[in-house]
Amino acid sequence: MANNTQSIGWIGVGRMGYQMVERLVKANHNVSIWNRTKSKAEPLAKLGGKVVDKLADLAGVDILFAIVSEGKDLEEVYFGKDGVVTNAKGKLPKTFVDCSSISVEDSERIRARLKEHGVDFVCAPVSGNGHVIKAGKLSSVVSGPEASAKLAMPIIEVFAPRGVSYVGDGELARICKIAHNVMLGVVIANLVEITLLANKMGVPRHAFLAFMNNGVMGSMFTSYKTPALVNLDWTTTFTPELLRKDLDLGLDLGREWDVTMPVTAATREMVQQHIGKALSQDNSKEILAQDFARMMETFAGLSGMKLASENKNVGMGL
Structure with a gap:
């Protein structure tokens, strides 16, 4: 069972991300949400989510999730001029979890950069689409440092209840x-x-x-x-x-x-x-x-x- 006392940050509320974070909010998780187009995230505030103005506002959460289109987009929200790592004041979340579909090379590079900041990187891409999420049949595959992955998996199971498979360290989930x-x-x-x-x-x-x-x-x-x-x-x-x-x-x-x-x-x-x-x-x-x-x-x-x-x-x- 997920620990509802953990504060969660969420980046990206596109076709998939919106419904994934909606499940977390409806399960009474404490979720702070950023999206490039803020208006797309605002309906989640009515359900109990907190929509933030800047990526840096997510730096203080316990665990940070993201789902974006490509590796370059993930690097931008982490390390760009407005990125959460670039603009963090104080301690970063110990674990970043990425649910995007990106290349192994991009994932390796991002992992190395996060490690320099003492952050564990967990890959957690998902299988399904918006219809599958609504039906409660989304699944996920997870890789990364085992301890951090195991801490993230109960949260992932909230939006991927069909099953979450841990396949090992590094980028194996990307493969x-x-x-x-x-x-x-x-x-x-x-x-x-x-x-x-x-x-x-x-x-x-x-x-x-x-x-x-x-x-x-x-x-x-x-x-x-x-x-x-x-x-x-x-x-x-x-x-x-x-x-x-x-x-x-x-x-x-x-x-x-x-x-x-x-x-x-x-x-x-x-x-x-x-x-x-x-x-x-x-x-x-x-x-x-x-x-x-x-x-x-x-x-x-x-x-x-x-x-x-x-x-x-x-x-x-x-």
Whole structure:
């Protein structure tokens, strides 16, 4: 059980971060919250969170969490000119916990810089999206100094109740999350292909995906992407550019460690085709801000298909 007496700092309330910290606040944790756009965090104050003006205002908490888009963003909120470490007056939190998806190299560099300040760095990336958080099915993988990781894990379990796995020291959790997101890309790419094949040959998408979800190949992921693929709802859970970033991270590790990854390489090119097609259109920013599952429209076009919503009330299986 989490220790509610610990003061928690939280950086980042985007699509994932908002709902994660909301769970902490609703569980009566003492949470101070900073977000680049303050107005996005302000609704959390009505639930009992404390929204702060400056990153430096988080320097006095017991444990500091963050979830941002990239390694450079994490370095900025820690060590930038307005960063929490740069502007701390007095003692820093003993433990920083990062839930972002960043590269192993970025994580190693940040860990080394924090160690110079006597701070332990715990990696705690998560598996899921906003729908998964709402359903209470988020999970996390954790690595870093064992004592600090074990202190952080009860707090992490509040927003990741499905399970928190400690995999060892250093950046091992980063490797697990990169591998996880590589699989996410491979699965969505193949799911798009086979759904289009069945659909072009006359099978309604909702019927085909119901069969898949009910069978041994179905998963939480295939189920919660089903409404998007059936009804062409591209409400963002994860953007194609972020998926490309994670596929590149996986391929970089494969090259470094001499692991052949041909399926990942092919998937990366599928994602790039979708991004390239978007860039050729006047509304490219809108397309690239939408969910990565919109790849289906790109590959339908390459298959001579024009898709329309099936307007079916299909559940997410969560």
